[in-house]
Amino acid sequence: SWHSSYDAIQGANFSLVNDSAAGASKAVTLAYNAYIDSGNAWTYINADEASNIQQYNGQISFATAAAGSADADITFSTKMTILNDGNVGIGTTSPTVASGLGLVLNGGSAQTRIALKNSTTGDASGDGVQFALVSDDLLIQNRESAGVITFQTGDAERMRLDASGNVGIGTASPISPLHVENGAQSLSHSYAYAAKGISIESDEPMIQLMAEDSGTHGGSVLWRYGANVLAIHANPSTDTLDFVSGVTSANSFDVHSGGNMSGYRRSMSIGADGKVLIGTAEAATVGKAIVM
Helix, strand or coil, X not given: CECCCEEEEECCCEEEEEECCCXXXXXEEEEECEEEECCCCEEECCCEEEEEEEEECCEEEEEEEEEECCCCECXXXXXXXXXXXXXXXXXXXXXXXXXCCCEEECCCCCCEEEEECCCCCCCCCCCCEEEEEECCEEEEEECCCCCCEEEEECCEEEEEXXXXXXXXXXCCCCCCCEEEEXXXXXXXXXXXXXXXXXXEECCCCCCCCCCCCXXXXXXXXXXXXXCEEEEEEEECCCCEEEEEEEEECCCCCECCCCECEEEEEEEEEEECCCCEEECCCCCCCCCCCEEC
C-alpha cells in the first residue's frame, strides 16, 4: 500500500506521485516499476529494472535502478540532473562550471568520455571520435584508422593532424611531422627527408624568434646531438649574429653566454655593419672585412 503522505496514480508498471501537502520543497515523480510503500521507501511493483524522473525544488533529476524482486526496496542512482540555473550534470547532482551554463560529466574514478559516431564510423565501443578525461589529462581521439583531426576558423580549415601523425598548418596534405604552407602557394616539391623534419613553404618562408626580456637574450637556432651543441645566436649585447659550439654539462645551458657548457667557442660573428669575424671577437676596424 502507498504511504499516506503522497497522492498517486498507479498502473500495472508505472506510478505518478505527488506530495499530498502543498508548499515549497515538494516533488512530483513519474516512475517506471516503482511506488512508495507504507514505510516511505521506493519499492518495485514487478520483478524488473526501475527508473524515475523527478521535479523537485525547480530542478529535474533522472534516476535508474538495477532489477529487483516485486515489493523489494529500491536503491535509485541519479544519472542526470538539470539544475534551476540551467546547468546539466551527468554523473553528478551538483554540476558547476567556471562561468555561464555548462554540461558537466563526472565519471568518478573511471574515465569520462564523450563519443561521436555515425553510419560511416560504426557503433562499436572503439568507433568514432572520442574525448576523454583520463586522471587529469585530456585525451582527444579520432579512432578511425584513416581519420584526421581538423581545426577551423571562419568556416575554413587552418590546421590538420592526419592519420600518420603529421601536422599541417595551411595545408591539408602535410608531408612532414610539421608542415607549414602559405595558402596562396601551390608547391609540389619532393624532399628526401621530409618525413623527418619541419617543412615551411611560402613565397617568403621564415621562422621568427623573439626574446621576451629587455634584450639580455636573443633568439637562437639550436642543433644538439647528445651533449654536443651548435647554434646560431642573435646576440643583443654585441649586436651580432654569432655561430657558437660547445659541449653541455646540463640541460639548462645558455647558448648566449656559454653557461653550463665546456669548450664554448664562438666560431664566427656577423656584425650589424656587415663585418664578418672568424675565430675572433674583435671588431674589424675598416670596411666590411672578414677578420680571422
